[in-house]
Amino acid sequence: MLSKGEFRAVFEKAMQQVLTKAPQNPIGDSEDFSDYGLDSLDLINILLHLENDLGVQIEEVDLAEVNSLDKLYAYLIEQRQD
Amino acid sequence: MIGIQDIASFVPQSRVDNLARCEQFHKSRDFISQKIGFVFLPRMDKGMETSDMCVRAFEALQQKTGLDPQMVECVIVCTQNPDGFGLPHTASIVHDKLCLPTDTATLDVSLGCSGYIYCLNLLSSFMAGNGMRTGLLFTADPYSKVLDPQDYVTELLFGDAATCTLVSDDPVYSCMRALFATDGKGHRAIRVSPNTRKLSMDGRGVFNFTMRTVPRHILECLKVNGLRIEEVDLFLLHQASKYIIDNLARQLRLPPEKVPFAAAENGNTVSSSIPLMLQSYIEAGPRTILASGFGVGLSWATSIFRRTAQGER
Numbered sequence: 001m002l003s004k005g006e007f008r009a010v011f012e013k014a015m016q017q018v019l020t021k022a023p024q025n026p027i028g029d030s031e032d033f034s035d036y037g038l039d040s041l042d043l044i045n046i047l048l049h050l051e052n053d054l055g056v057q058i059e060e061v062d063l064a065e066v067n068s069l070d071k072l073y074a075y076l077i078e079q080r081q082d
Numbered sequence: 083m084i085g086i087q088d089i090a091s092f093v094p095q096s097r098v099d100n101l102a103r104c105e106q107f108h109k110s111r112d113f114i115s116q117k118i119g120f121v122f123l124p125r126m127d128k129g130m131e132t133s134d135m136c137v138r139a140f141e142a143l144q145q146k147t148g149l150d151p152q153m154v155e156c157v158i159v160c161t162q163n164p165d166g167f168g169l170p171h172t173a174s175i176v177h178d179k180l181c182l183p184t185d186t187a188t189l190d191v192s193l194g195c196s197g198y199i200y201c202l203n204l205l206s207s208f209m210a211g212n213g214m215r216t217g218l219l220f221t222a223d224p225y226s227k228v229l230d231p232q233d234y235v236t237e238l239l240f241g242d243a244a245t246c247t248l249v250s251d252d253p254v255y256s257c258m259r260a261l262f263a264t265d266g267k268g269h270r271a272i273r274v275s276p277n278t279r280k281l282s283m284d285g286r287g288v289f290n291f292t293m294r295t296v297p298r299h300i301l302e303c304l305k306v307n308g309l310r311i312e313e314v315d316l317f318l319l320h321q322a323s324k325y326i327i328d329n330l331a332r333q334l335r336l337p338p339e340k341v342p343f344a345a346a347e348n349g350n351t352v353s354s355s356i357p358l359m360l361q362s363y364i365e366a367g368p369r370t371i372l373a374s375g376f377g378v379g380l381s382w383a384t385s386i387f388r389r390t391a392q393g394e395r
Contacts, residue, residue, distance in 0.1 A: 039110075041117050041325045044286045048293055060286075 001080075002054070007073045014049035018042055029070045033063075056080070084206040084217075085253025085390065088147050089361035091245040092138035093348060094124040100238055107234040114238065115346075119324025123241040123349040125226045131165045133175040135244035136220040140180055143246045149216075151180050156187040156217035158205050160197035160353045162378065163227045164190060176220065187212075194272065194378025195320045196262075197221060197353030199385045203260050205249050219247040221353040230280040239323065240281075241349025245357035254364055254393030255371070260385035261303045265291070268380035288377070292326055296376050296384075297333045303372065303384040311336070314386070315368030320375040321345035321355040352377070360387075367393070 016022065019042065027036045033043060043063050051058055059079060066075045100114050100121055115121055126135060136159060143149060159173040173188035182188075187208070191201050198221055205217050222244035229237055268291060271284045296319070304311055317340055319330055324343045331341040344359050345351070351358060356373050363371065369389045376382035 039113055039117065041113075041289075044289050045293075045329065047286070048290050051290075 002076070004073055007076070008069065010050060010053050011046070011069060011072075014046045014053065017049055018045045027069060030068050033067050050076075083253060083256055083390070084210050084249060084251055085256035086202070086247055086360070086364070086387065087250040087253050088143060088248040088364055089245060089357050090139055090142035090146050091243060091354070091358055091361055092135050092142060093241075093243045093358075094126045094130075094135075096125050096127055097241075097347075098123040098125060103238070107238060109234065109238070117323070117325045118238055119327075119343055119346055120239060120241065120349040122347045123238075124243055124347075126224050126242045131175075132159075132161055132163055132222045132224055132244075133165050133172050133179060135222045135224065135242070136172070136176045136246065137179050139220060139222070139244040139246035140176075140218070143218075143248060147248060149248060151182055153216045154180075154182050154186055154218055155214040156205060156209055156212075157182065157220070158189055158191055158201050158217070159220045159222065160191045160193055160201045161221070161223050162192050162194055162352075163222075163224050172222075173220075193381060194223065194352050195322065195350075195355070196375040196377060196379065196381040196383040197223075198356045199260055199373060199375050199383035200262065200381075201353075202247070202249070202257060202385070203262075206257060209249065215251045217249040219249055221245045221247075221357060223352040223354065225281060225352065228274050228279065228281045230278070230282075233280070233282070235285050236281050236283050239350045241345075241351050243348055243351040243354045243358060245354045245361070247357055252392060253390055255360075255367070255387040256390050258307045258386040258388055259303075260383060261299060261306065262383045263295070263299060263381070265295075265380040271380060272378045288322075288380075289326065291380055292322065292376055293329060293333065295382060296330060296374060299376075299382055299384050300334065300372065300374055303374075303386065307386050309370070309386065314370050314372045315340070316363070316371045317341045318356050318359045318371055318373040320377065321348070321359070322350055322377065 066072045157173045164172040171190040224242040225240035271287045327343045371387045374384040
């Protein structure tokens with residue numbers, strides 16, 4: 001099973017590939033993506049990188065609901081269990 | 083040899099200011115200008131029809147070239163928003179409005195963003211196979227007919243425009259081998275709902291499709307034409323959004339100046355987006371241009387245009 005630490009590493013790598021400017025600070029576990037400066041297009045792009053890097057298909061997801069690292073990780077784990 | 087001789091366009095003067103709608107759609111000005119990239123969206127006037135936009139594009143072409151309508155042997159109109167309900171075909175109505183000769187072949191082609199590449203090849207092959215010398219390819223897909231004003235996913239993207247490409251045996255650009263592809267399983271990703279008759283788009287699905295298929299398709303097209311990516315001077319990619327163009331350029335490791343985003347004031351004009359850009363390279367353009375269209379269908383097509391000796395003169 002994918003650990004939270006592994007997920008964070010993959011997520012941060014995806015962010016580096018998506019964002020043109022590298023973020024100053026690491027994103028907090030419960031920090032809202034929009035507060036961190038990620039918009040809906042960035043998130044769609046990050047999800048695509050996550051799918052490629054993790055070899056999973058992330059089903060249709062409401063990005064307004066899954067709006068932090070914690071929530072996205074929980075969503076992926078739940079989806080894998082289903 | 084049949085190819086592109088000239089291109090002209092019609093972009094309606096009426097337009098929507100996207101930045102003035104930031105608050106309505108809960109988007110920042112930066113998101114609209116830097117990510118979506120479309121600041122203004124042209125809208126055809128009320129009472130105007132798809133065929134009228136084609137006529138206006140033809141008039142612009144005539145002004146540039148002095149083309150005699152009596153010389154036109156074949157007309158293709160690429161649209162998925164035809165006059166009325168599509169019966170009769172819009173090309174027939176254009177034929178009437180332009181007073182073209184009776185022995186002119188006319189047909190509509192129902193394709194979206196891949197339409198220009200498809201239709202250019204259809205028209206060139208049709209003309210070559212039947213000994214024709216002069217044909218017209220119109221692109222005109224006024225999405226304003228089917229936009230849902232409340233749906234920011236589509237309402238902030240699409241603009242109305244029409245283009246007219248003169249295809250002849252005296253071309254400035256010839257078409258090298260093109261590649262075509264379809265994923266019918268994705269046909270629901272961009273469609274007009276039969277219930278609402280309004281456009282809907284799965285934004286994430288379309289983004290994923292684009293990023294997964296288009297770079298690979300471009301590389302395949304280069305391979306079948308025996309070209310290296312460095313040998314292409316310009317990449318004219320369907321102007322789906324600035325974000326998509328920027329990301330395709332990054333994925334292909336291309337310098338941004340080789341992959342222009344030129345639709346800030348036009349929006350996503352579907353099959354018109356490639357000829358709208360290409361028209362500015364007719365007078366004096368680079369030797370090798372790659373063009374790729376992708377979207378509705380899901381359908382995608384990539385082709386390479388090579389400047390001819392006539393174009394160099």
